Amino acid sequence: MKRHLISAADLSREDAIEILDTAAELASVSSRPIRKLPTLRGRTVVNLFYEDSTRTRTSFEAAAKRLSADVINFSAKGSSVAKGESLKDTALTLEAMGADAIVIRHGASGAPHRLAEWVTGSVINAGDGTHEHPTQALLDAFTIRQRLGGPQQDGDGHRGTGLDGLRVTIVGDVLHSRVARSDVLLLSTLGAEVTLVAPPTLMPYAVSTWPCEISYDLDRELPKSDVVMMLRVQRERMTAAYFPTVREYRRRYGLDVGRMALMPSRAIVMHPGPMNRGVEIAADVADSSRSTIVEQVGNGVTARMAVLYLMLGGAEENS
Amino acid sequence: MCAMKPEQRYEARSGPGGSGGWKAVLTPEEIRRALSRIAHEILERTHGGEGVVLLGIPTRGVPLAARLAARIGEFEGSEVAHGSLDVTMHRDDLRLRPARALQRTEVPPDGVDGKTVVLVDDVLYSGRTIRAALEALNELGRPRGVQLAVLVDRGHRELPIRADYVGKNLPTAQREMVRVLLEETDGADSVVLGQQAAGEEADPR
Numbered sequence: 408m409k410r411h412l413i414s415a416a417d418l419s420r421e422d423a424i425e426i427l428d429t430a431a432e433l434a435s436v437s438s439r440p441i442r443k444l445p446t447l448r449g450r451t452v453v454n455l456f457y458e459d460s461t462r463t464r465t466s467f468e469a470a471a472k473r474l475s476a477d478v479i480n481f482s483a484k485g486s487s488v489a490k491g492e493s494l495k496d497t498a499l500t501l502e503a504m505g506a507d508a509i510v511i512r513h514g515a516s517g518a519p520h521r522l523a524e525w526v527t528g529s530v531i532n533a534g535d536g537t538h539e540h541p542t543q544a545l546l547d548a549f550t551i552r553q554r555l556g557g558p559q560q561d562g563d564g565h566r567g568t569g570l571d572g573l574r575v576t577i578v579g580d581v582l583h584s585r586v587a588r589s590d591v592l593l594l595s596t597l598g599a600e601v602t603l604v605a606p607p608t609l610m611p612y613a614v615s616t617w618p619c620e621i622s623y624d625l626d627r628e629l630p631k632s633d634v635v636m637m638l639r640v641q642r643e644r645m646t647a648a649y650f651p652t653v654r655e656y657r658r659r660y661g662l663d664v665g666r667m668a669l670m671p672s673r674a675i676v677m678h679p680g681p682m683n684r685g686v687e688i689a690a691d692v693a694d695s696s697r698s699t700i701v702e703q704v705g706n707g708v709t710a711r712m713a714v715l716y717l718m719l720g721g722a723e724e725n726s
Numbered sequence: 727m728c729a730m731k732p733e734q735r736y737e738a739r740s741g742p743g744g745s746g747g748w749k750a751v752l753t754p755e756e757i758r759r760a761l762s763r764i765a766h767e768i769l770e771r772t773h774g775g776e777g778v779v780l781l782g783i784p785t786r787g788v789p790l791a792a793r794l795a796a797r798i799g800e801f802e803g804s805e806v807a808h809g810s811l812d813v814t815m816h817r818d819d820l821r822l823r824p825a826r827a828l829q830r831t832e833v834p835p836d837g838v839d840g841k842t843v844v845l846v847d848d849v850l851y852s853g854r855t856i857r858a859a860l861e862a863l864n865e866l867g868r869p870r871g872v873q874l875a876v877l878v879d880r881g882h883r884e885l886p887i888r889a890d891y892v893g894k895n896l897p898t899a900q901r902e903m904v905r906v907l908l909e910e911t912d913g914a915d916s917v918v919l920g921q922q923a924a925g926e927e928a929d930p931r
Contacts, residue, residue: 428827432828440865441864441865444816720820
């Protein structure tokens with residue numbers, strides 16, 4: 408395992424499968440009477456959040472606490488950052504307090520990469536600008552493997568297998584989505600065939616260099632998809648008009664019951680959350696049995712436990 | 727009680743791992759007899775295997791637990807519950823090397839509450855694995871009692887732990903290494919004893 412987790416591209420297929428296998432084992436912990444393991448006792452994990460987040464921050468917090476690590480939550484609001492402290496000074500301060508790992512969410516793409524150069528502990532990217540969100544990709548991969556990973560060998564949680572041959576369609580605001588980039592990188596590393604579907608205005612620059620297919624027609628892609636992942640329309644990041652009206656976006660790229668009927672019967676619907684019900688996803692689709700949205704939240708804790716365990720649980724490889 | 731005559735104990739026999747300074751100390755036949763005896767002893771001590779759960783410690787404790795369960799089934803006509811218990815997250819030497827992949831924990835559907843749990847491992851050495859297993863077990867529930875069965879006890883305990891059922895007591899020097907090879911994991915059954923190469927780290931068990 409690497410010392411930092413900045414990008415989904417840092418993970419080889421072996422690394423990714425090791426994380427998924429570890430997560431599969433750790434999943435049983437949440438069903439036990441005592442949902443805690445002593446493994447990271449005495450280690451400190453700092454949640455350094457410069458952007459609002461409920462699910463990712465609480466998910467990392469729950470994951471660290473289930474492994475008995477001490478958790479320090481630090482949000483930029485109401486801290487010295489509001490007084491003008493730089494990222495570097497904040498990081499060095501936190502490290503002087505004994506942080507073994509820093510989980511960072513930042514509005515600027517590349518902030519975790521810079522941070523990793525300044526600190527001696529591990530850095531885990533919990534979302535940077537419109538760049539990446541690798542732990543979200545890991546929990547998505549874990550959810551897909553659990554639901555569609557083929558026949559299990561005596562209940563082994565698909566140990567050692569990737570996502571070979573599965574077709575994943577990612578739909579929506581790819582331009583502003585850090586989840587889309589991480590998902591494309593990780594899922595293709597694991598052998599899935601990924602297709603991005605979005606209005607031309609919401610496709611990122613140089614998307615043709617990504618390891619995936621591009622399409623502008625959702626109805627044509629749905630019948631051949633095993634997984635349909637809807638992305639949130641990130642209006643808070645939109646500085647220009649990317650589509651005429653919400654109604655028009657919904658008509659061409661929103662997932663409603665009629666569109667869901669075009670999908671193969673075993674195909675699943677995913678969404679990284681938070682959802683805009685009625686925009687990219689209809690309420691009855693989000694609440695249907697084919698939607699894994701709530702499952703993804705639970706798997707998020709498990710996948711992050713696996714990452715924390717593998718990064719902090721043992722001695723460093725080079726020591 | 728051991729099925730082996732003393733003079734046979736250190737006789738050199740080349741097993742599957744026999745090359746390169748390894749010598750076999752238990753043959754497949756002797757392993758089979760030792761497991762049969764342990765199965766009988768478990769039945770005796772637990773009054774017919776009532777409420778017994780066999781939990782193997784990965785890697786090689788797991789097939790041993792399955793074999794013991796099958797053997798008890800042959801003798802008594804009813805199989806006892808068996809599963810596996812991974813102790814990685816509870817080891818005291820985690821910080822000494824890179825994080826290890828987790829093995830499977832599989833508890834029989836009835837759980838361990840109120841049961842007599844027999845932990846099964848291949849080699850008993852420092853006792854640290856068993857300490858970790860006791861802690862891991864604690865998180866799964868509250869058994870009525872916990873016992874320990876091992877195929878080989880090689881001595882050199884570092885903790886106050888002893889086995890209730892021993893396949894074979896094997897006096898060893900600390901620099902010697904003991905490996906249990908099983909059909910399920912290694913292709914053939916045998917127990918081999920070897921010298922530790924210079925500079926090589928001691929077997930953690």
